[in-house]
Amino acid sequence: MKFKEYPDRDMMMIDLANALAGELNQALSGHDAVSFAVPGGTTPGPVFDTLAAVDLDWDRVTVMLTDERWVPEDSKRSNTKLVKERLLTDKAAAAQFLPFYTGENSADDAMADLADRVAPHLPLSVCLLGMGADMHTASLFPGADRLGEALAADAPHVLPMRADGAPEPRITLTAPVLRGAMSLHVVITGAEKRKALERARELDDPAQAPVCVVLKDATVHWAE
Numbered sequence: 001m002k003f004k005e006y007p008d009r010d011m012m013m014i015d016l017a018n019a020l021a022g023e024l025n026q027a028l029s030g031h032d033a034v035s036f037a038v039p040g041g042t043t044p045g046p047v048f049d050t051l052a053a054v055d056l057d058w059d060r061v062t063v064m065l066t067d068e069r070w071v072p073e074d075s076k077r078s079n080t081k082l083v084k085e086r087l088l089t090d091k092a093a094a095a096q097f098l099p100f101y102t103g104e105n106s107a108d109d110a111m112a113d114l115a116d117r118v119a120p121h122l123p124l125s126v127c128l129l130g131m132g133a134d135m136h137t138a139s140l141f142p143g144a145d146r147l148g149e150a151l152a153a154d155a156p157h158v159l160p161m162r163a164d165g166a167p168e169p170r171i172t173l174t175a176p177v178l179r180g181a182m183s184l185h186v187v188i189t190g191a192e193k194r195k196a197l198e199r200a201r202e203l204d205d206p207a208q209a210p211v212c213v214v215l216k217d218a219t220v221h222w223a224e
């Protein structure tokens, strides 16, 4: 794991956005189309604000979420809402977006079709993840109902997930997809998450600390 500590959050968000833009640009120089997976939640908004204004061949970039909450797009809890409002604006509005929430009754109903839609975009060119203080990443939560399946080497690309720590059902990219990304970053803030990261490294067990699935290959970005 590479760990980058920043003097403050503003510097981290700008620096990280520039690093992601550089990696997307490099991927675009070698491929006709590239994929970019991004987290939802409360942390990545400022990274998206900077990235959205970057000059890139965004029309050759497919953006997807690392995970989605099974709520309609107009819900405050929707990760799609965040991405549409903060990332897919300005220059990045030219990117393609691959939504996970389909409006079907449940994430289980959507899973097979969604796995087929994700497949052509793998391996992910660039993947940015968040992490919760409970050491979940994407929607791989400790104790989640299908965590074992999602951690398996032969896991499907996406799986529905329910967990005590998650107020609504989720759909998430699985461990092999996340681990297979050509470039992996995790963005976290605050003392609690830094402690959680240290705990995850001690445990070194994705069943207890799901973020461990990516830590070996990821750069973790942290600011107080």
Ligand SMILES: O=C1O[C@H](COP(=O)(O)O)[C@@H](O)[C@H](O)[C@H]1O
Pocket: 038, 039, 040, 041, 042, 043, 044, 066, 067, 068, 069, 079, 129, 130, 131, 132, 133, 137, 138, 139
């Ligand atoms: O529920 C989620 O949580 C994680 C972490 O979110 P944060 O609010 O603590 O930054 C996020 O990475 C994930 O995409 C989201 O669905």
